[in-house]
Amino acid sequence: MTPGSGLQAGLKNRHLSMIAIGGVIGAGLFVGSSSGIATAGPGILLSYALVGTLVVLVMRMLGEMSAANPASGSFSAHADRALGRWAGFSIGWLYWFFWVVVLAVEATAGAGILHGWVPDVPQWAWALIVMTVLTATNLVSVGSYGEFEFWFAGIKVVAIGAFIVIGLLAVFGVLPGVHADKASFGNLTNHGGFLPHGPGTILTGVLLVVFSFMGSEIATLAAGESENPRLAVTKSTNSIIWRIGVFYLGSILVVVSLLPWNDPSIKKEGSYVAALDSLGIAHAGQIMNVIVLTSVLSCLNSGLYTASRMAFSLGQRGDAPKAFARTTSRGVPMTAILASVVFGFVAVFFNYAYPKTVFLFLVNSSGAVALFVWLVICFSQLRMRKIIQREAPEKLVVRMWLYPYLTWATAAFIVFVLGYMLTDTKGESSGRTTVLLSVGVAAVVVVIALVKQKFESGRAESTAVADATEKVTTG
Numbered sequence: 001m002t003p004g005s006g007l008q009a010g011l012k013n014r015h016l017s018m019i020a021i022g023g024v025i026g027a028g029l030f031v032g033s034s035s036g037i038a039t040a041g042p043g044i045l046l047s048y049a050l051v052g053t054l055v056v057l058v059m060r061m062l063g064e065m066s067a068a069n070p071a072s073g074s075f076s077a078h079a080d081r082a083l084g085r086w087a088g089f090s091i092g093w094l095y096w097f098f099w100v101v102v103l104a105v106e107a108t109a110g111a112g113i114l115h116g117w118v119p120d121v122p123q124w125a126w127a128l129i130v131m132t133v134l135t136a137t138n139l140v141s142v143g144s145y146g147e148f149e150f151w152f153a154g155i156k157v158v159a160i161g162a163f164i165v166i167g168l169l170a171v172f173g174v175l176p177g178v179h180a181d182k183a184s185f186g187n188l189t190n191h192g193g194f195l196p197h198g199p200g201t202i203l204t205g206v207l208l209v210v211f212s213f214m215g216s217e218i219a220t221l222a223a224g225e226s227e228n229p230r231l232a233v234t235k236s237t238n239s240i241i242w243r244i245g246v247f248y249l250g251s252i253l254v255v256v257s258l259l260p261w262n263d264p265s266i267k268k269e270g271s272y273v274a275a276l277d278s279l280g281i282a283h284a285g286q287i288m289n290v291i292v293l294t295s296v297l298s299c300l301n302s303g304l305y306t307a308s309r310m311a312f313s314l315g316q317r318g319d320a321p322k323a324f325a326r327t328t329s330r331g332v333p334m335t336a337i338l339a340s341v342v343f344g345f346v347a348v349f350f351n352y353a354y355p356k357t358v359f360l361f362l363v364n365s366s367g368a369v370a371l372f373v374w375l376v377i378c379f380s381q382l383r384m385r386k387i388i389q390r391e392a393p394e395k396l397v398v399r400m401w402l403y404p405y406l407t408w409a410t411a412a413f414i415v416f417v418l419g420y421m422l423t424d425t426k427g428e429s430s431g432r433t434t435v436l437l438s439v440g441v442a443a444v445v446v447v448i449a450l451v452k453q454k455f456e457s458g459r460a461e462s463t464a465v466a467d468a469t470e471k472v473t474t475g
Contacts, residue, residue, distance in 0.1 A: 007072055007312070008142065008331030011226045015146030020219035020236035022153025022298055025160065025247050028212030030292045031109075033252060034271040040205035041261040042188045043195040047205030048252055052244040055213045057410045058374045061381035061400050063237025066220040068388050068395035070229030073313025074220045075377050080317060082383035083376070086449035089319040091376045092310055093445050098214075098369040099307035100340050101362050103300060104347030107131050110296040113289050127348050134301050135341045138308065141330045142225045145305050152298035159291045160251050163272065167254030170279055178279050183258045191260045203420055207431050210417065213248075214370040216240060218302050221309050225331075230397065237398050304340060311336035319452075356428070361437065364429055368421070368438035371414055378411035 011019075036044045062075055071077035073092060080088025111126035118126075137144045169175035170183045188194055195201065219236035223229040251272075258275045259266060265274035269285065276284035312333040315324025324336040350359040382404055388396055400407055424431030 006327055006331065007225050007309075007333070008327075009225055009227045010142035010331060011146045011222055012143075013226070013232075015143075015150050016219065016222060016226050016232045016236070018150045018153040018157070019146070019222050019302070020239065021157055021243055021247075022149060022302075025153070025156045025295065025298075028209075029248065029251070030272055030288070030295060031270060032208065032212050033255070034266050034274075036205050036208040037252075037256060037261050037271055038267050039197070039208060040201040041192065041194070041196040042256045043199075043202055044205045044209070044261075045249060045252055045256070046202045047209050048248050050202070050206055051210050051213055052248055054210075054374070054410065054413060055216055055244060056241055057400075057406060058377050059216055059237055059240050060398070061407060061410075062217055062220055062377050063233055063398045064396065064400050065377075065381055065384050065388075066223065067230050067233045067237070067398040068384075068392070070220075070224050070233060071313065072221060072224040072309050073317070074217060074224075075373060075380065076310060077313055077317070078380045078384055079376050082380040082387065084453075085317075085319070086446065086453050087376065087380075088317065089314070089449040089452065090442065090446045091373060092314045092319060094366075094369050094442055095373055096307050096310045096314070096340070097441070098366045099303045099310075100343040101347055101366045102303045103131070103307070103341070103344030104351050104359070105363065106296045106300045106303065107344070107348050108351050110293055110300065113293045113296070116289075124348075124352055128345075130297065130300065131341060131344060131348070134297070134304055135337065137301070138304050138337050139332060139334060141332060142305075145301065146222075148301050149298060149305075152294055152301060155294045156291065156298060157247075159294075160247050163276075164246070164250050164254050166279070167251075167258055167275065171254070171257045175279070180258065180279050182260065182263070182278055185257050187257055187260050191262055196261070203417075204424075206417060207421055207424060211367065211370055213244075215299070215302065217373070218306050221306055224309075234398055304337065304344070307340040307344075308333055308337040311340055319449075360428060364434050365437040365441045367429070367434035368418065369442075371418055372438070372442060375411060375414045378407050378414070382407055 033044070036047060040047055062078075065078045065082075066074060069078070069081075073080070073088070076088045076092035076095065078088075079091050107127040107130050108123075110130050111123045114126040114130070115121065115123040134148070137148050166175060167183075170178055170180040171185060173180075173183075184190075220233055223232040223236070226232045255266075255271045255275045259278050263274065263278075265277065268274070269277065270288065272291075273285050273288045276288065281287070311320055311324045312327075314320035315322055315326075315333075315336065321335075324333065324339065326335060327333050347359065347362055350362065381400060385396075385400070385403060418435055421431030421435045
């Protein structure tokens with residue numbers, strides 16, 4: 001292929017709009033909400049509201065920086081400039097690591113659903129097929145990624161929208177042909193109260209739902225390949241409040257209103273399937289499987305895109321092999337995509353061969369990266385605001401509210417959540433295990449970054465001394 005001259009503006013406005021909307025609807029919302037409801041009861045709404053508020057604030061900070069300086073590396077590029085090369089290197093590679101592990105998780109989940117439909121094809125073969133197809137779409141052009149994501153996200157949005165409308169009609173008793181005997185807003189308080197296990201479960205719920213919000217930052221990475229990056233970032237930043245309010249809080253409110261929070265079917269079948277089943281909707285399980293599969297494929301598609309663009313940005317800044325920064329004639333960073341998917345395939349292999357050892361380590365050691373990313377965004381924005389105000393104040397088209405106080409409060413809450421995770425010691429993927437392993441991996445990456453920075457600084461000094469000596473000698 002003929003080498004290109006960098007990424008191209010191949011994403012249309014409708015692609016970016018749907019990427020921004022779909023980015024906040026992870027597969028975790030469908031498959032992970034049941035454990036949160038079982039833990040906190042209807043109070044899980046407060047857990048979602050807390051994390052949702054946190055994400056809105058972090059995205060506001062990221063939006064401020066990205067609207068002023070759109071970059072393919074998004075927060076990693078901002079950290080590079082605001083905090084130092086070591087910070088951009090570290091958070092960039094940690095974020096890449098997070099998404100390539102997610103590739104394996106989502107590929108396995110999707111393969112499980114497909115294997116259930118077509119059992120003659122082994123599950124590992126379905127994982128291979130899914131990964132191969134989505135790799136091919138990403139390799140064609142950024143437009144093909146955008147088109148696939150447009151339809152994947154569109155199906156998710158329509159499905160949740162329909163679920164909310166149907167559910168509310170049932171709760172109000174006006175859904176034709178359905179007798180939803182258990183549906184009532186009374187379910188929010190009638191079964192042990194709004195917080196049946198006490199207020200402490202709100203924070204426990206936060207730990208269970210926080211990671212389902214990862215992906216809201218994808219729109220700021222994708223904006224760099226649009227015709228008007230500043231406008232795209234501004235629109236996605238301003239709309240995130242209603243997106244989280246409708247898709248997360250709205251749909252969970254419907255679930256806990258249609259059924260008592262302690263109904264056994266929620267944990268057995270999954271919250272959304274149980275809610276649909278309670279309305280007597282035929283084939284509810286298969287309908288939800290189609291929606292979950294779509295969410296999985298969407299997450300896979302975006303995960304591969306996101307990991308490759310971060311690798312591309314790291315390559316551009318000299319923090320990854322130079323080959324990562326090369327593009328094809330269509331503006332596709334082929335090497336960065338292939339490197340990301342190869343690691344994803346390796347992780348899939350570990351998931352089948354060593355699920356309780358190597359793969360469990362990969363999942364746990366990348367689990368807290370979302371919180372690390374958000375924390376770095378906070379500290380980057382504190383520094384970057386001053387830089388933008390000094391150099392180009394007209395670029396502050398998006399501003400963080402109540403700067404710097406709300407930024408500091410957000411950072412403090414993230415640190416608090418990380419600290420609270422250390423008190424969770426249940427299971428192989430406990431909060432404590434996740435935090436400690438993630439911190440350990442992060443520490444290794446930071447050390448590599450500092451050593452690299454020191455080496456490059458020493459080499460630059462040696463070159464400068466050599467040049468000065470040569471000038472004196474020749475002069």
